[in-house]
Amino acid sequence: MAMTTISSREFNQGASRAKKAALKGPVYITERGRPTHVLMTIDEFNRRQGTTPRTLLATLSQTATGDTIDFEPRKLGQITRPVDLD
Structure with missing residues (x-):
C-alpha cells in the first residue's frame, strides 16, 4: 500500500x-509541513473501522430467530403541494 503526502496547496x-x-x-x-488530514477511499475507511455497509439483500435474508431489523426511514419532507384547478 502506497502512502502519499501532499501539501494543502497541492x-x-x-x-x-x-x-x-x-x-x-x-x-x-x-x-x-505538518500532517493535518488524511484522504482515503470509503472502502479503505470501512476496512479500517471493521465495518462494512449492510446491503438490502443481507438485511432481507436474515433467517435467525429473534433477529430484529432497525429501520428508521428518512423524512421525505413536503412531498405534496396544493393544486390550483381554476
Missing part, C-alpha cells in the same frame, strides 16, 4: 490527483 489545486492517489493508499495532507 490538494486544492489538484483534488482529482489526490483522489487517484487515494486508490493506492492513504493520502496525507499537510499544512506548514
